[in-house]
Amino acid sequence: xxxxxxxxxxxxxxxxxxxxxxxxxxxxxxxxxxxxxxxxxxxxxxxxxxxxxxxxxxxxxxxxxxxxxxxxxxxxxxxxxxxxxxxxxxxxxxxxxxxxxxxxxxxxxxxxxxxxx
Numbered sequence: 001x002x003x004x005x006x007x008x009x010x011x012x013x014x015x016x017x018x019x020x021x022x023x024x025x026x027x028x029x030x031x032x033x034x035x036x037x038x039x040x041x042x043x044x045x046x047x048x049x050x051x052x053x054x055x056x057x058x059x060x061x062x063x064x065x066x067x068x069x070x071x072x073x074x075x076x077x078x079x080x081x082x083x084x085x086x087x088x089x090x091x092x093x094x095x096x097x098x099x100x101x102x103x104x105x106x107x108x109x110x111x112x113x114x115x116x117x
Contacts, residue, residue, distance in 0.1 A: 005047060005088075007075035009033065009107055017050065017109060019057040023117025026057040028070065028109035035072045035101035036108055039094030043087025049073050052089035053109050059091055060114070070095040070110040 009032030018027045030049070041059070046052040056068040074088040095110045 003076065003078040004105070005075040005077065007049060007073070007105070007107060012107060016112065017053050019050070019053050021057055021061050024061065025115040026053070026060065026111060027113040028053050029112050030107055030109055031098070032107045033100060034098045034108045035106060036070060036092045036095050037097040037099050039092040041068060041091040041093050044089050045087055046073065046089035049107060049109070055089060056091050056109070056111070066111065066114060067093055068111070069093055070108055072106065072108050074106050076105045
């Protein structure tokens with residue numbers, strides 16, 4: 001489908017994704033069909049779930065603390081409107097309020113572990 005990025009949901013639910021920046025590693029739990037209500041830090045355009053996770057890890061590395069606690073990734077780029085701040089990857093500072101959202105087109109990553117380098 002034109003404008004829709006590959007996202008292997010619901011198969012990805014319950015798996016983990018790790019991002020290595022230099023010698024530090026951030027590990028995220030993947031949950032499909034979910035969003036986090038509020039807690040937006042910023043919205044960016046990411047072309048994969050991996051890129052979205054890397055943005056969160058980079059944000060934390062650059063600020064020297066764990067501000068980004070997870071992300072919400074929307075695979076359907078045709079829905080990135082002014083309502084969505086023209087982004088499909090939302091860095092989150094709060095992952096305490098998960099809600100059902102958009103079925104197989106949406107996934108969240110919740111920061112599970114950080115291993116400093």
